[in-house]
Amino acid sequence: MASPLILVVEDEPAVRDMIGLTLEQAGYEWVTAGDVPEARCRLADARPDLVLLDWMLPGQQSGLDFARQMRREELTRDLPVILLTARDAEDDKIRGLDVGADDYVTKPFSPRELLARIKALLRRSGQADDEDVISIGGLTLDSTSHRVLAGDENIALGPTEFKLLSFFIHHPDRVYSRDQLLDRVWGSNVYIDDRTVDVHVRRLRKALSPHGCDRLIQTVRGVGYRFSEH
Amino acid sequence: MASPLILVVEDEPAVRDMIGLTLEQAGYEWVTAGDVPEARCRLADARPDLVLLDWMLPGQQSGLDFARQMRREELTRDLPVILLTARDAEDDKIRGLDVGADDYVTKPFSPRELLARIKALLRRSGQADDEDVISIGGLTLDSTSHRVLAGDENIALGPTEFKLLSFFIHHPDRVYSRDQLLDRVWGSNVYIDDRTVDVHVRRLRKALSPHGCDRLIQTVRGVGYRFSEH
DNA sequence: TTACACTGTCATATATTTGTAATATAGCTG
DNA sequence: CAGCTATATTACAAATATATGACAGTGTAA
CATH class of the missing domain: 3.40.50.2300 (Response regulator)
Structure with a gap:
């Protein structure tokens, strides 16, 4: 802010x-x-x-x-x-x-x-603003009902995509490396390839793109990804 | 009050x-x-x-x-x-x-x-407590007469299905895990398998489906179930 | 007693999700 | 531009999760 x-x-x-x-x-x-x-x-x-x-x-x-x-x-x-x-x-x-x-x-x-x-x-x-319902850039995530909305349309996500988006939306305007994302979204002590993150980012973008919200997930070349309205 | x-x-x-x-x-x-x-x-x-x-x-x-x-x-x-x-x-x-x-x-x-x-x-x-009769999405549950109606047609439910639906209809738009449902619908001192919930959800859906109300009970993969009109 | 409804468990069928690898595309450096 | 690196995209088989149908045990009413 x-x-x-x-x-x-x-x-x-x-x-x-x-x-x-x-x-x-x-x-x-x-x-x-x-x-x-x-x-x-x-x-x-x-x-x-x-x-x-x-x-x-x-x-x-x-x-x-x-x-x-x-x-x-x-x-x-x-x-x-x-x-x-x-x-x-x-x-x-x-x-x-x-x-x-x-x-x-x-x-x-x-x-x-x-x-x-x-x-x-x-x-x-x-x-206090950090409620169960959080909205950024036309995207709304409701953790109580476990739902994602773009405007008023429901977006279906797999569990991992949901967690990924949830992490992003709670930590906007900041770059995270693939390793950091693995730690914070998948959990520590996972033996998963870095590149797997790319695939999940892809899946998330694909799910968001019909509503134009894929622009919120930005690639920072050489570093990782960032979630931001701008 | x-x-x-x-x-x-x-x-x-x-x-x-x-x-x-x-x-x-x-x-x-x-x-x-x-x-x-x-x-x-x-x-x-x-x-x-x-x-x-x-x-x-x-x-x-x-x-x-x-x-x-x-x-x-x-x-x-x-x-x-x-x-x-x-x-x-x-x-x-x-x-x-x-x-x-x-x-x-x-x-x-x-x-x-x-x-x-x-x-x-x-x-x-x-x-929630005030209402003896509660309706959502064309489904009406009357706890006084212990009846469920879809539109004006009666739906016959077993005791467990009734309690399950009653819980759902009083707590809409929120995900519940199978364990939570066991706690809140079945009650204390139950040693019942998680998966039993699936079966009762299935029975409830089956009873509701002739009236198209089975859509109200939604599966949230990896988490549990949600009752919602949307 | 029988007939019947209800419950919980299980085995199996379906459906969805997931990580990886192969390939294509884009971005950078010189 | 060539050559290199990083990311995007697609396909796929294994792993998971859920849906479904069958069954046996229980209790109840006739």
């Missing part, structure tokens, strides 16, 4: 810049909002991957209210939120989590701590 | 409390168990609507074993189970689902993710 975008909702410019600097150094993109109405705009136009939200904000609406509201709306329901607060009382923490924040950082906090929490949350939300 | 009751089987008090807090905030009631024997008691006296089950539990019996056992017993057979695990390997996921867990959450998980999966499962199981 491209570099994640983080929305920083914080009214104090000094704090804002400090956070921004930290984020930039870690390779994140970021946008800011100084109050709740502005934050709402950024949510809509910038579509951030995570929100850092100050507990105390100017205006009628506190950060807490805003967080609660985000949870109510479909578009923002699954957005990870980290609350920033000067307070440290257990009660507040519980109230914060109660409202739907995913994590909680107490000021003053170290850049390292902030980044660790951001990273953890982004990882988690990424995992 | 009253607020659903959730059994949390987890040996670490910290994790247990964290989950409990999440559940309370979402309006669920909950009880806990720290090991398998305790869980068995809670199942019997509290009658939960759903079980959150840690993969690794102290004692001789792992969470996995427990899940499997639950599937064999009449009273707990249809209880939704979500497996909690620290592991993330694809293989484990498959083994977990194989054993009969309905869903699978990897630690660390966000409260939101957990709640989403709980909600989805409760919705599913609620739907």
Whole structure:
């Protein structure tokens, strides 16, 4: 995925810049909002991957209210939120989590701590996407029903082709050598010829080609194969 | 319905409390168990609507074993189970689902993710339980009158075929291995050969075929069988 | 008791999948 | 372009998995 975008909702410019600097150094993109109405705009136009939200904000609406509201709306329901607060009382923490924040950082906090929490949350939300049903490039693999669909048409695959596609679709945009594929799809300790992989790739491509999805499996000459939408 | 009751089987008090807090905030009631024997008691006296089950539990019996056992017993057979695990390997996921867990959450998980999966499962199981009469693909099963209809024609089935069809029709679009089917249709303490399932599937198909409904029972080679309209 | 329905196991028939090898094609280097 | 290497494609026989039909043991109702 491209570099994640983080929305920083914080009214104090000094704090804002400090956070921004930290984020930039870690390779994140970021946008800011100084109050709740502005934050709402950024949510809509910038579509951030995570929100850092100050507990105390100017205006009628506190950060807490805003967080609660985000949870109510479909578009923002699954957005990870980290609350920033000067307070440290257990009660507040519980109230914060109660409202739907995913994590909680107490000021003053170290850049390292902030980044660790951001990273953890982004990882988690990424995992949440990793469902039983996964779709890429018009191809859908459902491991619960053990099915592959191109659009809405069923594709019949043999067991090995199914496992191969399942591995590919869960590990896109990366080259794997034939040996690596043997290890991870067939399992370790198999005494099978490298070239057998070619044949199974061929079979998989053949099954996908009527739907134009064979382009997803790409040959990287001298190295192996890659599964990618591009 | 009253607020659903959730059994949390987890040996670490910290994790247990964290989950409990999440559940309370979402309006669920909950009880806990720290090991398998305790869980068995809670199942019997509290009658939960759903079980959150840690993969690794102290004692001789792992969470996995427990899940499997639950599937064999009449009273707990249809209880939704979500497996909690620290592991993330694809293989484990498959083994977990194989054993009969309905869903699978990897630690660390966000409260939101957990709640989403709980909600989805409760919705599913609620739907399934509500209906005495259930129809899919022109096939109607009426558990009250213990009858099966294709269109408006009665289909005569033996007891095992009826149970098998009943299980299938209540759990569509999902593959089940022969072992899982033995656990969930035949029940506990059976020492029956895998392949016997084939024979009963055959008998069921034969009974359904005059009405064209045999297509609903699909073979998933290398895995098991699936009941699906598509 | 007989007649009958039902179940689980087995033997056999079919169907599908799999790894390998042979051959064709494509890509690269000089 | 020639010569070399890597990949694609096809064919095939062995290995696997499933489907099917028959049978014997069980229990049940008449």
